[in-house]
Amino acid sequence: MVYVGIDLGGTNIRCGVTDPEGHLLAKTSRLTQAGRNWREIVRDIAEGSSEALENCGLDWSSVQALGIGVPGIVDNAAGMVVACTNLSWYDLPLREELGRYVNAPVLMENDANAAALAEYYAGVSAGCESSVLITLGTGVGSGIVMHGRPWPGAFGQAGELGHTILVPDGIPCTCGRNGCMERYCSGSALAFAGKQACWADPDTALWKKAEGDLERLSAKLVVDAAREGDPHALRVFGRFAHYLAIAIDNVISMMNPQMIVIGGGVSRAGSFLLEAVRERIPRTEMEVPRPMPRIELARLGSEAGLIGAALLGRQLEE
Numbered sequence: 523m524v525y526v527g528i529d530l531g532g533t534n535i536r537c538g539v540t541d542p543e544g545h546l547l548a549k550t551s552r553l554t555q556a557g558r559n560w561r562e563i564v565r566d567i568a569e570g571s572s573e574a575l576e577n578c579g580l581d582w583s584s585v586q587a588l589g590i591g592v593p594g595i596v597d598n599a600a601g602m603v604v605a606c607t608n609l610s611w612y613d614l615p616l617r618e619e620l621g622r623y624v625n626a627p628v629l630m631e632n633d634a635n636a637a638a639l640a641e642y643y644a645g646v647s648a649g650c651e652s653s654v655l656i657t658l659g660t661g662v663g664s665g666i667v668m669h670g671r672p673w674p675g676a677f678g679q680a681g682e683l684g685h686t687i688l689v690p691d692g693i694p695c696t697c698g699r700n701g702c703m704e705r706y707c708s709g710s711a712l713a714f715a716g717k718q719a720c721w722a723d724p725d726t727a728l729w730k731k732a733e734g735d736l737e738r739l740s741a742k743l744v745v746d747a748a749r750e751g752d753p754h755a756l757r758v759f760g761r762f763a764h765y766l767a768i769a770i771d772n773v774i775s776m777m778n779p780q781m782i783v784i785g786g787g788v789s790r791a792g793s794f795l796l797e798a799v800r801e802r803i804p805r806t807e808m809e810v811p812r813p814m815p816r817i818e819l820a821r822l823g824s825e826a827g828l829i830g831a832a833l834l835g836r837q838l839e840e
Contacts, residue, residue: 524580526571526626527832528590529633532556532608535563537570538825539578540832544644546825548577556609561619563609568623585626587835590616591636591827595678598630604678629834633827634681635672637820638665640830641783645821650780654773655820656683657786658766662704666777671837684708688769706765709741709788715762716744719754727752745791763795767802774803774815785820792819 524547529536531554538549550573552566571588575581594606601617617628631639638647638655647653651670657663662684666673674680684704685697692701705711717736720728727747732739747755770782789795800817822829 523586524575524578524584525832525835526574526585526588526624527636527828527830527834528567528571528588529636529827529831530554530567530590530592530609531633532593535566535570536828537567537574538828538832539574539580540829542833542836544640544829544833546829548574549828550574550577554609560609560611560614564616564619565623568620571624582625585624587627587629587838588620588624589629589631589636589831589834590620591633591831592616592630593633596630596632596674597678601628601630603630627835627838629837631672631831631834632665632674632678632681633831634663634665635667635674636665636830636834637663637785637822637826638667638783638830639672639833640822640826640828641785641820642667642670643833643836644829645783645826646818647781647783652777652779653781653783654681654683654777654779655783655785655826656770656773657820658707658709658784658788659786660708660710662708663786666779672834683769683773686769686772688765703765703769707762707769709786712741712744712758712762712788713739715758716741716747716755719758723754726754728755741788742790745788745794749791749794759798763798764802767799767804770799770817771804779815781815782817783820784817785823785826789819795819 525540527538536551539547550570593608595604603611603614603616620628641647653667655665664681664683666681685702687701688703689701693705694700695702695705716739731743748759
């Protein structure tokens, strides 16, 4: 038996087939075209899934379940998408609509929780009963696995770490509040801080890496310059790592998971990022020293959401 997974994004619909261990057997992708009627997008999900199955010589009779990672709030019990702002979907009966096309149980989960589940089943957090995945990309996402299952919270909104307040009265955020973690720990925040460093002092390697065009200055270029020892980039990167360490320490204090997993585009900085964060985690003096979770880099990269969505089906057997 196999599982079908859908990574539903505002730009692309990615469909894949995995075995029970999370190995991708085939995958397809098509444009979401988010402005369309939602039923047309659901039809494309079904067609993309069927195409992925055909690509590995299978049909729906071999499918144990279909899982969908949605960038928003879902109610799996009711089969509803409660809110998905990227697609302007609200209170939509996704399971019922997909049932018109596919002959398999349909499960759904927030996309960050699905990615965290993928790391639990097939990635770095395998064997950990509790883990938190933090993805550092354009924004900051996070997913929680507790006792081997995604933990959505009482109302499906747990894990919005990117919009917890890190700096009171800090940088305004797109969510309407000020000082959110996303304004300090995302890839876009790191790139913007690099631009600020260039504005303050053009005599920096960052200018050269951007070839004089700050629109080209990315988080990767900031990391590269810091790795090479540029003092301006090192200050920017150090501040970034400092805030990320504070956010992680807050997660440790609140949830006490066995592992914190760092993923997303910024995690490609590898050990340079990992060691910078590890050494900045505060060591609180307590009468009884607290056990510290491991802090590791995600292993599954951009495929985590797709694999995790597929492996939602394993929960039917557990």
